[in-house]
Structure formats: C-alpha cells, structure tokens
Amino acid sequence: MDDRHGSERLLATFLEAVRIDSPSGEEAAFGAWCAERLKGLGATARFDDSSRATGSDTGNLIAEVPGDREGAVLVLSAHLDTVEPGRGIAPAVDGGVVRSSGGTVLGADDKAGVAAILEALARVAEQARPHAPLRVVLTVQEEKGLVGAKALADADIRGDLCLVLDAHGPVGRIIISAPTHHTFTATFEGVSAHAGVEPERGISAVAMAASAVCAMRLGRLDEETTANVGEVRGGGETNVVAASCLLTGECRSRDPEQAERIRLEMDEEMRLAARSAGGSVRIDWVKQYDGYRLAPDDERVALVERACAVAGVEPSLVVTGGGSDGSVLTARGLPSVVLSCGMTDVHSTQESVAVTDLDAMVRVLLAAIDLAVSS
Numbered sequence: 549m550d551d552r553h554g555s556e557r558l559l560a561t562f563l564e565a566v567r568i569d570s571p572s573g574e575e576a577a578f579g580a581w582c583a584e585r586l587k588g589l590g591a592t593a594r595f596d597d598s599s600r601a602t603g604s605d606t607g608n609l610i611a612e613v614p615g616d617r618e619g620a621v622l623v624l625s626a627h628l629d630t631v632e633p634g635r636g637i638a639p640a641v642d643g644g645v646v647r648s649s650g651g652t653v654l655g656a657d658d659k660a661g662v663a664a665i666l667e668a669l670a671r672v673a674e675q676a677r678p679h680a681p682l683r684v685v686l687t688v689q690e691e692k693g694l695v696g697a698k699a700l701a702d703a704d705i706r707g708d709l710c711l712v713l714d715a716h717g718p719v720g721r722i723i724i725s726a727p728t729h730h731t732f733t734a735t736f737e738g739v740s741a742h743a744g745v746e747p748e749r750g751i752s753a754v755a756m757a758a759s760a761v762c763a764m765r766l767g768r769l770d771e772e773t774t775a776n777v778g779e780v781r782g783g784g785e786t787n788v789v790a791a792s793c794l795l796t797g798e799c800r801s802r803d804p805e806q807a808e809r810i811r812l813e814m815d816e817e818m819r820l821a822a823r824s825a826g827g828s829v830r831i832d833w834v835k836q837y838d839g840y841r842l843a844p845d846d847e848r849v850a851l852v853e854r855a856c857a858v859a860g861v862e863p864s865l866v867v868t869g870g871g872s873d874g875s876v877l878t879a880r881g882l883p884s885v886v887l888s889c890g891m892t893d894v895h896s897t898q899e900s901v902a903v904t905d906l907d908a909m910v911r912v913l914l915a916a917i918d919l920a921v922s923s
C-alpha cells in the first residue's frame with residue numbers, strides 16, 4: 549500500500565474513531581473497536597481489570613506486537629476517553645482540516661493519537677518492517693485525572709520508552725518535562741450566629757477562607773511554578789454568620805521541591821487564617837502526579853528527535869505545566885515523552901486537526917519504530 553492509500557485509510561480510521569462515543573467512564577465500545585483493530589494487525593490485545601478501581605465500563609487496553617529484531621521496546625500510548633460535550637460527534641473535513649460539525653468537541657484529543665498508532669502498526673504489518681517488540685497502552689479516564697494510568701498494574705508498565713501521543717500543537721513538539729501537581733480541598737469551620745442581632749458570637753468561615761486566599765501567592769510564581777484557587781463555596785443567608793466554607797486549589801512545579809514548598813506555604817496560610825479568626829480548618833491534600841524531567845541529551849529523547857527529522861518535521865523540546873499519562877508512567881518507572889499530534893483548541897467545540905498532521909504523526913512513529921531496532 550502506498551502512502552496515499554495509507555493516508556486515506558488513516559483519515560477513515562480517525563473519522564470512524566471519533567464517531568464512536570467514549571466520554572470518560574464509558575470507553576467500552578471504543579475500546580472494543582480498538583482491540584479488534586489491533587488483533588487484525590497481529591497484536592495480542594486484552595483489557596486489564598482496572599474497571600473496578602476506576603469505575604469505567606471497561607479496563608485499560610494493553611496490546612503487544614512481538615518483534616522480529618532486538619532493540620528498545622517502544623510503548624505507544626494514548627487515551628480512549630474524550631471530554632464532554634462529546635456524544636454524537638459528527639466530523640467534517642474541510643480544506644484538509646477536520647472539525648466537529650455539531651456542538652461537540654472533535655475528540656482529536658486523543659483519537660488523533662489512537663488513529664496514528666493504528667495506522668503505524670498497519671504499515672509495520674503490511675510492509676513487513678523489521679521491528680523490536682512493540683507495546684500499546686490505551687487508557688481510560690485520562691481526562692478525569694489520569695485515572696486509568698494510575699490503575700495500571702505494575703506488570704503492564706514495561707518497556708524502554710513510552711511515546712504518549714496526547715499533546716496539542718504541531719507535530720514535532722516533544723515534551724520532556726512536566727510538573728509535580730498537588731491539589732487541596734479545605735473546609736473552614738467557624739461559628740454561626742445571627743448577623744444582625746449578635747454577630748459578636750459568630751466566627752465567619754467565609755472571612756477565614758477569604759483572608760487565606762488573599763495571603764496566598766497565586767498565579768505564576770516562577771518559570772516552573774504556578775498556584776491557583778479553584779472554588780470557594782460557603783455560607784447561606786445574608787443574616788447568618790457563615791459557619792462553614794469550602795475552598796479548593798492547587799500548586800504545580802517542575803521542581804518537585806518547590807512544589808512541596810508552595811504546598812506547605814498554602815497550607816500554612818489556611819491554618820493561620822483559621823487560627824487568627826478563632827476557627828478551624830481541615831485540609832486534604834492529594835498529589836495528583838509526580839513531575840518528570842528527561843535530560844535534553846537523554847538518548848531516548850535523541851531517538852525521538854531523530855525520528856522527527858527522518859519524518860521531515862522539525863523537532864522541538866518543550867516543557868509543560870500540564871500533566872498527562874506520561875507523568876504517571878514515568879513516575880512508575882517507564883520513561884515517557886509526550887508528543888504533539890497536531891490537535892488544536894482541545895477541550896472546546898472549535899477543536900480541529902489537520903490531515904497533514906495525522907500523516908506526519910504516523911511518519912514519526914514509523915521512524916521511531918525503525919530507529920528502535922538495535923543496529
């Protein structure tokens with residue numbers, strides 16, 4: 549099959565993929581479709597038993613393609629789920645760009661990645677390309693906080709390098725560093741009282757939360773570090789001193805020690821605000837994921853850069869403030885880079901992807917698969 553036919557097949561695969569609903573938690577139909585495709589390409593495909601832990605209607609999809617050469621074991625990864633509004637997606641191709649024609653996202657995040665993986669493996673099979681063993685990991689509920697990746701069994705996190713096909717922007721962007729991410733939910737407790745008759749007896753939890761927020765350093769704190777308050781919810785009638793107030797927020801840094809320092813700083817500001825007012829606060833922190841950082845001269849990064857060059861796209865190494873399955877996989881022992889797949893305006897109804905970017909992504913994958921074979 550020549551490249552033009554491969555390109556047509558790739559687009560058809562992508563269009564078919566986005567037409568299968570797979571909102572987070574309801575990935576079963578799309579997962580089954582992917583598993584059938586993978587089996588048709590000579591891969592073994594199975595679902596793990598993570599659904600009990602994740603609440604999804606299916607597990608993560610794990611596939612393996614035996615190799616006929618020695619070399620680095622590449623893991624190709626993407627996620628099965630899409631964000632809302634993402635049901636009944638009707639893609640339309642116009643001027644070489646795919647968009648959703650209705651009031652939904654397109655779902656290129658992350659079906660551009662899934663389609664590129666399927667097309668690359670199809671070409672490997674039909675061109676009988678020599679290759680080292682390949683693994684595919686397609687996760688559930690990435691959009692809900694990397695839920696599927698966190699639920700993977702240790703035994704399913706194997707390989708030498710994972711290519712996570714899940715970033716927006718032009719093909720060739722290679723994300724080599726992502727932050728450590730902490731979130732909190734805090735509940736301030738004060739004392740309610742009639743605000744007009746005896747406010748002296750009250751302690752306002754809303755005021756506590758407000759002074760904590762004012763004391764926090766928020767926004768971009770340094771090149772690698774950010775902090776934010778998400779939600780403030782509390783109080784009720786205007787004539788009641790608020791007894792309770794909920795506050796949520798987060799901090800992130802590509803420097804894990806700085807992330808911890810800011811986490812402690814935010815924590816202390818909330819406790820101080822509660823203490824000063826005579827109230828109390830309960831704070832629950834969750835580490836969403838650990839950051840990671842591959843060195844720009846890491847040989848695995850070099851392999852991906854070379855693959856881009858072979859594929860005719862300009863490689864660029866970038867750092868990000870967001871997390872992905874690559875954060876979880878790297879922290880759990882599988883070094884990962886996250887690759888841009890050409891998608892734009894993700895998580896919006898304006899989302900799009902250019903057909904040329906889908907093609908370029910497949911070329912990068914094929915070049916990486918070639919380069920992974922030991923010389």
Ligand SMILES: [Zn+2]
Nearest residue numbers: 627657658714
């Ligand atoms: Zn994504």
